Amino acid sequence: MPAEAQRRIREEAAAVGAPTLTSFVFENLRRDIIAGIHAPGEKLRVEHIRAEFGVAASTMREALARLVSEGLVTAEGQRGFRVAPMSLADLRDITRLRLILETEALVESIRAGDVAWECQVVAAIHNITRAEERIGSMKAEDFSHWEECNKEFHRALGAACTSPRLQQLVEILYRQHERYRFQSMMRSAEDSGGTTRLRRNVHAEHEALMKAALDRDEDAARRILADHIQITADTFERRLAAIGEPKAKRAGRKAAGDSAVA
Amino acid sequence: MPAEAQRRIREEAAAVGAPTLTSFVFENLRRDIIAGIHAPGEKLRVEHIRAEFGVAASTMREALARLVSEGLVTAEGQRGFRVAPMSLADLRDITRLRLILETEALVESIRAGDVAWECQVVAAIHNITRAEERIGSMKAEDFSHWEECNKEFHRALGAACTSPRLQQLVEILYRQHERYRFQSMMRSAEDSGGTTRLRRNVHAEHEALMKAALDRDEDAARRILADHIQITADTFERRLAAIGEPKAKRAGRKAAGDSAVA
């Protein structure tokens, strides 16, 4: 009954307001990859996921092509697609570029930002503060909500930047980084028996960042953001390295090859 | 006779050694866009180019998706594809990012580069020198060869950089920039009656750049490269602005809408 699955997908896509089936599939698969449902390095057999999503091969293929452009999937001509591998080197690479680009976007925002931008930033940090209060409950849901707020705060910081390309690159890098963020969180949760703790004084860093931004202190803001990004990455690195090999969440027929965080 | 066109395309693709029909179409269309054969903002009707290339719609579509990820084509859900517009603001945006990223890549190369890297750089500049000698003949072909050498030189400078992402971004930005480069060259050629002259002392800049790189003088190299990129962009900007509206090279049925270098 392909018509069945097809109708379901189509309805779901329409419900979310996806302009196109392809973009719906794209978003979903992206989420799955970030969440580690497809392990790094795992082969993505078009025929399989195509069936899973209930769409045609060419639709699936186009969604995959988009993921390739986001760096979450790799493609080798005539040899299909696979989930982009993860590695410490890769995390460092992402971090390095985030350092360069996000600080640049922030500085530009500080120069060009108007009051509306300031409001965005203040609102975002307020949101985080609230989320942090709730996080005491240690529920995974609250934590992922905090993640969302954190993401929004970072976006707000660079929102006044006038370069569309710069913003886009920052966005893409953040998404790639999110995969590591997610892994790190999972590991941490496993370690502490299902709950998650906020590491170090993230809140203070955010406050300082906001203050520098509102004071239009470019140098301070740049420095603080750089430290923030670097420290975050270091934390992840330690966590991932400490626990060692990642386990494939839902092992396909054969284990996912060579990819490893190690 | 679709089988005819199909066979021809396939042979041609095989001859160039393209791993896939899609990638062949992708490369060709990219060249066409950079060369202005498809004007900025022009609508790319899948059905048309599909027929022109002699491939199926889904193949064409995948090639277009890749071009979207390179920023040379834009796509709006349910409303098809069009050539990415060009504008002064866009040129400035590209330039800004090139300034950030290429200098970073260069500095990294200087830190990490070994003798093999030095050789690449020296070889590349020698190549340019030879090309510059030939350029006296004022033939368009020689000029485009010089362009190729110039591109190679820039690539060589960043080749020792250890960040794959950084290299990739630099590459993509250079390609986007190439479109402006090409336009600028065409205008210049029209103005001077079909021939092209080398502007200013590019050669001296290249020499200085190489020297700083080989001396491992990060600061000097960064400064020179930044100036080099900025000056190049300024030159293009002046040329394009001076001559005004771009003319669609091969006007489709209707003029290509709003896009303009102005």
Added chain:
DNA sequence: TGCGGAGAAAATATCGATAAATTTTCGTTT
């Protein structure tokens, strides 16, 4: 036992056709 290659199985890339949306055309009404 281990190597190499023919053949089968699976997966990829590509095609031609269809359904859904867009844009255009053209007649009608105020």
Added chain:
DNA sequence: AAACGAAAATTTATCGATATTTTCTCCGCA
């Protein structure tokens, strides 16, 4: 004559099926 809206025509997005390539398997041979 302008504006509106419905039907036609074009175009996009999607599908199901096919041809080609890669991968796996298994058998013969040194």
